[in-house]
Amino acid sequence: MAGRTAPFSRFEFMIAWRYLRARRAEGGVSVMTWISLVGITLGVAALIITLAVRAGFRAEFVDTILGSNAHVTVYSAPEEVVPGSGIYSSLMRDYDERAARIARVPGVIRAAPIVRAQAMVNFGDRSNVAEVFGITEANLRTIPRIANPETSLGDIDQFGDGIAMGAELARELGVGLGDKVKLISPNGAKTPVGTTPRVNAYTVTYIFTSGRWDIDKTRVYMPFAEAQSFFNREGGADEIEVDVTDPENVDDWSDALTTAGGPGTMLWSWRDASGSFLRALSIEDNVMFVILSVLVLIATMNITSGLIMLVKNKGRDIGILRTMGLTEGSILRVFFLCGAFTGVIGTLAGLAIGVVFSLYINDVMSFVNWINGGGVWDPSIRGIYELPAKLQAKDIVKAVALSLGLSFVVTIFPARRAARLNPVEALRYE
Incomplete structure (x- = not known):
């Protein structure tokens, strides 16, 4: 009976990394990996930038209200x-x-x-x-x-x-x-x-x-x-x-x-004056998060396509590894790591781009304004003079957790398919 190895052993990481570095003959797998990587990167970056801008807009909106108006107005009936x-x-x-x-x-x-x-x-x-x-x-x-x-x-x-x-x-x-x-x-x-x-x-x-x-x-x-x-x-x-x-x-x-x-005293607070707008912002935040989450999901689905192609191309290798003593669990973890690597690298790249973009949002907007000849940000419509961005730890954690979670989940199906591949069938025509 083959001995069992500890989950996520070093050799499993090594095999998964080698499979991701596809040779020219397996160019389709390499292309799908890059498409997945770029898609996840852009999806995570867009999610972080959107959450930062929405948080910054709300913070600036509230700060300008509270910094220029009374928190509560007391008047008489x-x-x-x-x-x-x-x-x-x-x-x-x-x-x-x-x-x-x-x-x-x-x-x-x-x-x-x-x-x-x-x-x-x-x-x-x-x-x-x-x-x-x-x-x-x-x-x-x-x-x-x-x-x-x-x-x-x-x-x-x-x-x-x-x-x-x-x-x-x-x-x-x-x-x-x-x-x-x-x-x-x-x-x-x-x-x-x-x-x-x-x-x-x-x-x-x-x-x-x-x-x-x-x-x-x-x-x-x-x-x-x-x-x-x-x-x-x-x-x-x-x-x-x-x-x-x-x-x-x-x-x-x-x-x-x-x-x-x-x-006869009556009160009118800043929430009474702006509460409906703040509620609308909250609803818009939730809707934008859902929409961008769908974009991240679509990007991660490319991982599934790439892994299915990889499993098909590596059928002979899977059969050999199984005959050498690798368990179904090891095979599953190898191909799970292939998808996880793509998700982790794409998420980290998207995190870096999103954070940098958010920190320099005003410079980016100035460039866009220059390209369009001005008028990109109209304060008469939006009420404030510039596009703010506020990075919050909870927003970054939400974006990263969503991307990694989806990346890990979508790899399970093709990884299980690889683990359940019959080694005899895989080697029959080799």
């Missing part, structure tokens, strides 16, 4: 100004007290009363609509993406002497630092003959870049007291912007913020 008048207002008269109570809630790092309205911005013969935020200079400094000196122009210390404007809005209007723009509000002074538009001129003292095109194109910051006067909010505020320590779990603060805000 409309109340009748004078009982029986039929006139309702949601203006907060006790905004200082509310902000102080909210700031004392554990986990709250910022509570800033603001005046929020829309106005027409005019400079020369150019006009645009802007969303105006009335805010104090101290609170403006606490907004990370807005108060970033590396991406902004001007001195935030001079905010009290004028207004701050988004870079895209300034570009469209042709405005620079020190220029005076007109703000026009349709809800101006109330006179016996009706409400007249209010027009004031303000000096642009600060131009910011938040990282989000839609914010930079529409947002203007104005000193809080000036905004109260300009938009008829004397003695009141529209909202209180709140930031918390863990914005991903912002809903955990809902009860505490509602209690601290007092009767």
Whole structure:
């Protein structure tokens, strides 16, 4: 009785490696091996790049939202100004007290009363609509993406002497630092003959870049007291912007913020504003993973074709090895290793290409943009200015595990076929 050898012995690796290095007479096997190798490499690289880009896009999207907007906005339900008048207002008269109570809630790092309205911005013969935020200079400094000196122009210390404007809005209007723009509000002074538009001129003292095109194109910051006067909010505020320590779990603060805000308090979080988009991103991530997984599966199926051809070409060798004492298990492992080698090498090559491509994604996009003459990445559509990529260990592990798993599974059928080959039948016509 033939002695049994330990699984995956050295000679099994040696035989499998020799079979992969097909001679010219077995060129078909060699071609199929290279096709499998290239297919797996490209499939794994595409999967890693896609996962990195999707993760980077979500991270950049969330970071620009949280870096430029409140995590939670606290506002009041409309109340009748004078009982029986039929006139309702949601203006907060006790905004200082509310902000102080909210700031004392554990986990709250910022509570800033603001005046929020829309106005027409005019400079020369150019006009645009802007969303105006009335805010104090101290609170403006606490907004990370807005108060970033590396991406902004001007001195935030001079905010009290004028207004701050988004870079895209300034570009469209042709405005620079020190220029005076007109703000026009349709809800101006109330006179016996009706409400007249209010027009004031303000000096642009600060131009910011938040990282989000839609914010930079529409947002203007104005000193809080000036905004109260300009938009008829004397003695009141529209909202209180709140930031918390863990914005991903912002809903955990809902009860505490509602209690601290007092009767009539209502909340609107960043998840309420962007939750549907983030859910759509998650669904798209899952769909893209499934689609690219199918591509990897198709690439690994070429391993099966190559191994079937290899088994057919090596029928005589299998018969000789069996008569020399190799067991069915050894034969199975030899041909399993043939397919596994292809899967492992292709996966490692795809991993290297995917990681390098992801790390230099901006350089690649710049080259593609240059080839196409510009306009490949439109921030007005995607909201952010560049294509981000974020490599995550879990994504890399998923891609590598998928590729190796499929590569190992598809080799089992042809390897079993080789192991069950009758040595007498294999040598009968040799």
